[in-house]
Amino acid sequence: MLSARLPLDPQLVLAPVPRRLFGTFVEHMGRAVYEGIYxxxxPTADAEGFRGDVLALVRELGATTVRYPGGNFVSGYRWEDGVGPRADRPVRLDAAWHSTETNAVGLHEFASWAAQADLELMYAVNLGTRGIDAAADVLEYANHPAGTALSDQRRRNGADAPFAIGLWCLGNEVDGPWQIGHKTADEYGRLAxxxxxxxxxxDPDIELVAAGSSNAEMPTFGEWERTVLTHTAGLVHHISVHAYYEEQDGDAVSFLASATALDRYIDTVAAIIDEVGAGPGSAHPVGISVDEWNVWSQTRWNEHDKTAVLTGGWPEHPRLIEDTYTVTDAVVVGSLLISLLRHSDRVSMANLAQLVNVIAPIRCEPGGPAWRQSTFFPFQHTATRARGSVLAADVDSPEIDxxxxxxxxxxxxxATVDDDGRMTVFACNRxxxxxxxxxxxxxxxxxxTSGYRLVRAETLTIPADGDRHTTNTAEAQPVGMRPLTVPAPQAAATPTPPSSSITVVLPALSWSVLELAPTRKTPHE
Structure with a gap:
């Protein structure tokens, strides 16, 4: 059996847990909006057409923010198309995903849904085909109380109170040649x-996110960040990181170590922020917004799915990148969440991309059920159980090449610690x-405090009758959290005696959550 050690001191705090670390993403892409949330x-739809079963799962997931409406979609989007009476809204071709966009859901509808889901709205503006004036217009429409042409138009369209959107993305993946309105770093930096x-x-109270590199393998990575941050110094509050990982050529060992790549990616961007002089000690510090991250089989998309989309006409909400997630995928997602928490001193927010159907923790079928994919569980348990502050700690573990x-x-x-001294440890065995x-x-x-005791222990691992490729479906949910076995003499998932040393066994290929409670000294101790 492997042996690892995690030293913890509840007094050694790295940073508060950023609640925005548990954001998500809904793009007008595939079945994320139409047949997804709407x-x-x-049978469960409300008066506005939003699915109640999906909404219930979104609430259960525990996400805190939602990025909208894109993604690649936003780089060709006219925000005005999605406001006003539905009967008057134009139908458009969406060049980003080779689809037909009906605009049945726009800013008003989505803001209403986000409020029902208890999600802070993070709105992206089009800096692909449009620019400064359109971004200013949608901000005035959304946030100004009343008395101007745009704010009064919003009120006539049914929203008397402003939407008060506080987070705004300045475009999306503008460094990528696949992006509508692709620009050089200088071109984008000046426009941003x-x-x-x-x-x-x-609106001086808003927070702005500049578009960083689309991934760490981009040939312009690094220099893009330096140039953009130099142009936007003192003007933006965050710079984005997009990170997707997949198992390639059956190399599960590398796939399971994906979080080490994310660690390096974040550390490199943080170093560039410091180099430009926009780090934590600056007058206007810039945080890292990992506003797209997930497991995604991009190889399959590039080799097969993309061709089908580009040759299939202009359908409404086609099925796009609806990856079915395995136990292995869930363990990787859990390990990526560990990486994000470990960088809470630099990562200001993050969005799992996406929320429903499109590479998502939630899947659903038209007229049918909605269900939790395997990746739902590590996100849910981290979002709902990481509280207080992240502890500064390094695990001592054997390595693999x-x-x-x-x-x-x-x-x-x-590990995290809350105000009551209760600690939560998130651990994965690769x-x-x-x-x-x-x-x-x-x-x-x-x-x-006289010691700590283990009060709760759960793990996600291979089901007894499955393997590492086991998935959840609408009909069966074999992948989820189960009690973690604690070495004898303690029974599984039962409290252990107070101790400063607690040992658990992590199954092969697993992601686990452990809760430790302090034992308070009596007045006589």
């Missing part, structure tokens, strides 16, 4: 700066074959 006529300047004139990412620890972990014994050593100089 399906008039579905002037757009940010005008938007801030109109990977073809794509170099050496990677077989066991990875991160080994495909061996269980791992993880010993958590707690050092606490607090005079009020």
């Amino acid at each position: 399906e008039p006529g579905h 700066a002037e757009t940010a300047r005008l938007m801030t004139f109109l 990977t073809l794509r990412h170099g050496a990677a620890p077989l066991v990875d972990a991160v 080994s495909l074959e061996d269980a791992a014994e993880l010993t958590i050593d707690v050092t606490d100089a607090s005079a009020a």
Whole structure:
């Protein structure tokens, strides 16, 4: 059995847990909106046409923010098409996803749905085919109370109170040649700066996200960030990172180590922010917004799905990148969440891309059921159980050599502590074959605490009658959280005696959550 150790001191705090770290993303793409969150006529649909079963799962997921309306879609989007009476809205061709957009859902409808789902709206503006004036117009329409042509138009369209959107993305993946309105770093940096300047004139309370590189493999990565940050210094609050990972050529070992690549990606962008002088110590610090991240089989998309889309006419909401997620995918998603938490001092927010149907933790069928994919569970349990502050801690683990990412620890972990001293440990075992014994050593100089006890332990791993490729479907849900076995003499998932050293066994290929509660000293101790 593998052996790993995690030393914890509840007094050694890295940073508060950013609640926006648990954001998500809904793009007008495939069946994310239409037949995803919105399906008039579905048995659970409300008066506005939004699916109640999907909404219930979104609430259960525990997400905090939602990025909208794109994505690649936004780079050709006219925001005006999605407001006003539905009967008067134009039908458009969406060149980004080779689809027909009906505009049945727009800003008003989506803002209403986001409010029902308890999600903070993060709105992206089109800096592909449009620019400064359109971005300023949608901001005034959305946020100004009343008394101007645009704000009064919003009120006539049914929203008397402003939407008060606080987060705004300045375009999307503008560095990519696949993007509508693709630009060089200088071109985009200048446009983003002037757009940010005008938007801030109109509403000084908003936060702005500049578009960083589309991925760490872009030939312009690094220099793009330096150029954009130099242009937008003092004007933007965040710069984006987009990161997708997949299993290539059956190399599960490298795939399971994907979080080490995300670690390096974030560290590199943080170093560039510091180099430009926009780091934590600056007058206007810039955070990292990982506003698209997930597991996504891009190879299949590029080799097969993309051709089908481009030769299939202009359908309404076609099925696009509806990946079916496995146990392996779920463990990788859990490990990526560990990486994000570990960088809470630099990552200001993050969005799992996407929310429903399109590479999503939630799937549904038209007129039929909605269900949780395997990746639903690590996100849900991290979003709902990471509270308070992230602890500064490094796991001591044996390593494995990977073809794509170099050496990677077989066991990875991160921990949070809340105001009551309760700690939550998130841990993954990347080994495909061996269980791992993880010993958590707690050092606490607090005079009020005599030790810690394990009060809850759960894991996601291969089901007894499955393998690493097991998935959840509408008919069966074999992948989910189950009690974690605690070594004898303790029974599974039952409280253990107070101790400064707690040991659990992490199954091979698993992601786990452990909750530790402090034992308070009595007045006589």
